[in-house]
Amino acid sequence: MGDNNTHVSRRGALRGMGGSIVVLTGLGSVGGASAQDAITVTAVWTDDEEEDFLAVVEHAEDETGLEITYAPRDTETLLTETLMDYEVGVAPADIVVMPTEGRVRRDGEAGHLEPLGDLWDEDEYSTEHNVVAANGEAYAAPFGMDLKPGFWYRQSFFDEHDLEEPEDYDEFLDLVAEIDGISGVEAPLASGNGDGWPLSDVTEAFILRQDDGHELQQDLIEGDAEFTDDRVVTAFEELQDLLADGYFSEVRDFGIQYEFFWENETPLYFMGSWTPTFGAIEDPDDLDYFMxxxxxxMVSSINWVTVPAYVADPDAARDAVEAIVSPDGQQVWTERGGFVPSSLEVSDDAFDTEVMQDLSEHADEVELVPDLDDALGDPFQAEFWSQLLGLWAEPEQDVESIVEALDGVLQETVDD
Incomplete structure (x- = not known):
């Protein structure tokens, strides 16, 4: 663990992180683009985020002269079909963006990826080569950082009902109870879902709020702590109590849940830095958050840009990657909102809303830790998501059984 007891700024935020997961199925250019004026890219960004990434793609096209086509996929497709393609020597696309670093390391070690460490100077980014390294090579380049700061809320809703941000956990419980009594509120806390994510994000927050929680999270990732630790049990019990009291809403797709959040039907939503740009958010200036x-x-993770080893022209793909992850490429999305660059050369002035600039500055003032399930990857990640979906569906179940099951998979994952 070493320096985990010291303050970590964004510059050193993700040094030494470990991770897991994603990406997907062939896009018609098996083996990559032809020699070579067209490049295919795949990632998980859809809807408003897709529009923002397409602006980055346009920048990369201008810089490289390449034609770049983007095809989004959902997380489940990325997880399963990419691995299937790699195992038979097929490139799902010329460029694959993976939200988690553990999967990058595993794919790199298995020979599925091109080394990309020479495309970025680790002194100019908020991470290091070893995060995505195997066999002495770094197999990805860093793009945007996702910060997961806490519960988002609308300032207008808090003003209307004379609500204040809680200073301690008792005040948090009082706030939740007060919101629960407001007319029109379905439940105080939004339950966003994909396949168990982002229920995992709010769960990690409850782990982090325990004694020495940031060290506990890092120890879990490195296999130096057990998931049956009393602090993990307490975190699950706190969630269980909130679920039993009806304070969490119905589980909905995380994007759809934004609509209920904006209508103040689920006024507190534990979500990430992408929140201000979602379509349902009509006025980002009305947003605020509290930890x-x-x-x-604060949890932080990076979207990693990779090139499969099976593309026809890796040099063209590398040119596109370099343009995408460059400071200029990252600034394009930063200026559109909801994006935290991993490049340290993008100025804070690039943020389009005050809340995003505040969030970036806040991240420099607190400890930043890796995302637990992203850092560990499968089989832990899949089991973590499954167990959380089960807990939300049946809050009365035995917490000890949940953490014992997860501890077994945690040890399997760490030992792999």
């Missing part, structure tokens, strides 16, 4: 009381750390 779960007791937490002294």
């Amino acid at each position: 779960l009381p007791g937490t002294e750390a």
Whole structure:
């Protein structure tokens, strides 16, 4: 663990992180683009985020002269079909963006990826080569950072009902109870879902709010702590109590849940830095957030850009990657909102809303820790998501059984 007890700014935020997952199925250019004026890219960004990434793609086209086509996929497709393609020597696309670093390391070690460490100087980014390294090579380049700061809310809703951000956990419980009594509120806390994500994000917040929570999270990732740790049990019990009291809403797709959030039907939504740009958010200037009381750390993760080893022209793909992850490429999305660059050369002035600039500055003031399930990857990630979906569906189940099951898969994942 070493320096985990010291303050970590964004510059050193993701040094030494470990991770897991994603990406997907062939896009018709098996083996990549032809020699070589067209490049295919795949990632998980859809709807408003897709529009923002397409602006980055346009920048990369202008810089390289390449024609770049983007095809989004959902997370489940990325997870399963990419691995299937790699195992038979097929490139799902010329460029694959993976939200988690553990999968990058595994794919790199298996020979599925091109080394990309020479495309970026680790002194100019908020991470290091070893995060995505195997066999002495770095197999990805860093793009945007996702910060997961806490519960988002509308300032207008808090003003209307004379609500205040909680200073401690008792005040948080009082706030949740007060919101629960407001007319028109379905439940105080939104339950966003994909396949168990982002229920995992709010769960990690409850782990982080325990004693030395940021160290506990890092220890879990590195296999130096057990998931049956009393602090993990307490985190699950706190969630269980909130679920039993009806304070969490119906589980909905995380994007759809934004609509209920904006209508103040689920007024507190534990979500990430992408929040201000979602279509349902009509006025980003009305947004604010607070960290779960007791937490002294914020989760951060990076979207990693990779090139499969099976593309026809890796040099053209590398040119496109370099343009995408460059400071200018990252600034394009930063200026559109909801994006935190991993490039340290993008100025804070590039943020389009005050809340995003505040969030970036806040991240420099707190401990930043890796995303637990992203850092570990499968089989832990899949089991974590499954167990959380089960807990939300049946809150009365035995928490000890949940953490024992997860501890077994945690040890399997770490030992792999």
